[in-house]
Amino acid sequence: MAATPETVHWRGVHHLALITSDMDATVRFWHGVLDARLVATLAVPAFKHYFFEIGAGSTIAFFEYTDQELDSFAKPAGVPYAKAAQFDHLSLHLPDEDALVRMRDRLKAHGCEVTDVIDHGFLRSIYFSDPNGIALEASWWALDATGRPADHTDERLFADPDPVPAVRELRDTGRLAHTVSTRLVDGVIEDLRREGITLDR
Incomplete structure (x- = not known):
């Protein structure tokens, strides 16, 4: 099937919506540890919905549901788990190796477990988790596959x-x-x- 002449003008991820059972801990980790600024919040009786900036126009958002019991689980990136059939992990983009090392050191300084830098060939990464058990990665393109x-x-x-x-x-x-x-x-x-x-x- 041929691409249409009117291409889609993607600008990255507007927001990825995840779930937390503790919005306070989520703000403290994402805003405080990861330095992903809390840029917007909304709330209705059924839930809170908070947005953290990870780039111009791009956010990670969390729902915290009111009076709703939820099953939770934690899994490392790249390891299959039956309860996580549609989501494995989230990788956040960093500009270069120095930024990746600084993020690793920042996580360690806040008492967070994190891997050393893993060389995947065209990208390099570190792996860690947020307080909700969500598997996270920070990566930079050693050979950028995008924008060309x-x-x-x-x-x-x-x-x-x-x-x-x-x-x-x-x-x-x-x-x-x-x-x-x-x-x-x-x-x-x-x-x-x-x-x-x-x-x-």
Whole structure:
């Protein structure tokens, strides 16, 4: 499938919404330890929703639900866990190796466990967790794959020796043979119906 002439003008992640059972501890970690400024808050009777800046226009946001018991778990990055079927970890972008080392040292100074710098080839990372048990990573591009045309034959960046069919299509023809469709989850459909909105399915 050919790309359309009117490309999508991405500007990064507006916000990634996560869940906390302790917003106070979350503010103290994200704003205080990670220096991700708390830039906005909102609250309704059902929840608080706080936003932490991680770059121009980009935030990590947390929900704290009112009077709602939630199961919690903690898992390290890259380790499968049945309860985390759709989310593994979040990596925050840093500009260079010095910034990565400074973040590692900052975490240690606040008594947080953190790995040493791991060299993944085209990126380098450290790994740690937030007070909610969310697996976090901070990374910088040793070989920046973004902001330039992708070369799907460049083995420094496309290192899977047996890529999925879609990647083979991109490598061989520069385009996808087809895309996939998705559906809204049933809860969204039910919410829309309550508002008198119906969708063709």
